[in-house]
Amino acid sequence: MTENDRQTEEKIFESATEVFVAKGMDGARMQDIADLAGINKALLHYYYRTKDHLFNAVFEKIAEQMFRKFSPVFDANLSLEEKIRFFFSEHISFLQKNPRLPGFLINEVNRNPERIKKFLRNIEIEKLWQTLLSQHQEEMKKYNITNETIPQLMSSIAALSVFPFAARAILEALFERMGIDFKEYSEQRKEYAADFVIRAISK
Amino acid sequence: MTENDRQTEEKIFESATEVFVAKGMDGARMQDIADLAGINKALLHYYYRTKDHLFNAVFEKIAEQMFRKFSPVFDANLSLEEKIRFFFSEHISFLQKNPRLPGFLINEVNRNPERIKKFLRNIEIEKLWQTLLSQHQEEMKKYNITNETIPQLMSSIAALSVFPFAARAILEALFERMGIDFKEYSEQRKEYAADFVIRAISK
DNA sequence: ATATAATTTAACTAAATGGTCAAAATTATA
DNA sequence: TATAATTTTGACCATTTAGTTAAATTATAT
Incomplete structure (x- = not known):
């Protein structure tokens, strides 16, 4: 059957x-x-x-889910600032529903770095990259984002979104003694992280 | 013998x-x-x-090493900005020498959250906390840091330092195709992350 | 209905693994 | 130097674990 x-x-x-x-x-x-x-x-x-x-x-399924969340950022007809807000809101919402995925991925990717290399080969990163660059040429000038700093910026954005979930056990252990609730924290984080990045790139 | x-x-x-x-x-x-x-x-x-x-x-040894790196920040007779620069410089230098520790810790902490809770019980966080608060009362006003946003800020700082090493395999897979070297990236990161945070908290 | 094909199970195997033990080797002590 | 204590080893054990197999059950087609 x-x-x-x-x-x-x-x-x-x-x-x-x-x-x-x-x-x-x-x-x-x-x-x-x-x-x-x-x-x-x-x-x-x-x-x-x-x-x-x-x-x-x-x-494969999990990695695909994680990275799929990044892609709308590349098409959407939004300003850079809007994209940043959109990304944090969407990605953190996804992580709230799947809080263990970051830890899982980090663990497995460290155990077997080849796997993620192979996986990413099937994603046309250069293409997405070029799209992003061409979409935001003027804004990048305005925000003083150069080709040199793009990897720094991108990894910072990922870090701010993913890290709290990957290190959730540590944060919860700390928060516990400060009377802070992780759920509340992660809800606040959508806006905080977006503001944080936008201020950081505004001169 | x-x-x-x-x-x-x-x-x-x-x-x-x-x-x-x-x-x-x-x-x-x-x-x-x-x-x-x-x-x-x-x-x-x-x-x-x-x-x-x-x-x-x-x-225990590894966790102790990781967290020890945070403590000088609490004593040093430095301004908040100086402490931020000091932290990134020191912590990333440590991670450059021990690049696998973040992934290891994240993995084990997820596998057994109790372990880190027990570990952190022996560290007087509240004390360090109060030290930091009292040392920088005026600066916190200046930077618009409230009690509410402190966990957000602290976790952001940790994220910016630790995440690239935890997710190193992913970043390297991406960087490889963009002609970026992780060593160079991590060296740049000390300054980039510090600037990033300082701009983010400056209004 | 019956034969054929696909799915599911119980029982089993071989290899790996954490841990033990008694004896041997080494080192300290009287 | 003889003896006691400590360290190191090889051989071994019990358990766990991924994977197999052959038989039983269920579904499908003729």
């Missing part, structure tokens, strides 16, 4: 995602994935031949 | 650090640590009873 089929495969994939994200590739157990999916362990191997296959499928 | 003793114990600890940082707790193998230390696996258990014991020792 193709319908039932799809159901089990999907259930396996969801369970695998949950376990891999929580425990990482090395910490994840095929048995745990099977249990969570409510199926036999052998069935995992029927749908995804090996742990590696299953993990790769999960990783 | 206490001297020789110290040597093997140290060698074990160094090897364990290297392997744990590279592979994480779950990915690390006691055999690999023993091999790297040039000793028998049984000897690991002679000095550190279990893998957990050994890992805890390594983790």
Whole structure:
């Protein structure tokens, strides 16, 4: 039954995602994935031949989700400032719903740097890049953004969005003793980070 | 022989650090640590009873190193701006020498959030906090830093310093195709990040 | 209905892994 | 130098784990 089929495969994939994200590739157990999916362990191997296959499928999906969130920034017919606000709002909303993804990605990318290289080869970064540059030539002059500082700026923007979620456990440990709630903090962050960047690039 | 003793114990600890940082707790193998230390696996258990014991020792040391780098900021008789520059310069220099620590910490802290909570309980954060507040009351007014935004600001500073190293593999994959060298980037970053923050908090 | 194909399971295997132990080697001590 | 204490080792064990297999069950086509 193709319908039932799809159901089990999907259930396996969801369970695998949950376990891999929580425990990482090395910490994840095929048995745990099977249990969570409510199926036999052998069935995992029927749908995804090996742990590696299953993990790769999960990783690709997650990486794709993470990076997809960046792309609207490149098309949208918005000013640079609007794009920055839009990005933080969208990306942090996504991370609020998927708070463990940053930690997962950072872990796996460190464990196997080749994987992300291969993954990014399929994304035409140069193209997106050129789009962005041509869309904002005048603004970049205005904001004093040069080719030299673009990587610094881009990585700073990513840092401000992603880091709090990657290091969430540390921040929560600190916040706990200051009476700060992480949820509140991350909600505030959408605006704070956007303002922060915009002030930083305004001379 | 206490001297020789110290040597093997140290060698074990160094090897364990290297392997744990590279592979994480779950990915690390006691055999690999023993091999790297040039000793028998049984000897690991002679000095550190279990893998957990050994890992805890390594983790504590690394966490301590990471957070120690923050503390001079609290004593130094410097202006807020000087402290910011000082921090980025010092912390990024440390990370250049220990580029894998951020990824390691983020991974392990996500795997076991309790560990970092326990660790931070031994650091008198409230005290450091109060020191900082009292040292810079006027400047905080000048920069429009309120009690509300302090967590946002602090986490932003940490993010700008730590994130590029945690996500180094991703950045390198991107930079590779833009002809940018990570070493150069991280050297530039000390000044860029400091300027970035200072502009961001100046109205 | 029946044969064929696809899905699911229980039981099993081989390899890896953390940990143990008794003996050997080395070092300290009387 | 003899003896005791410590350090180091090789061989071993129990458990865990990814992966296999053959049989059973279910769905599909004729």
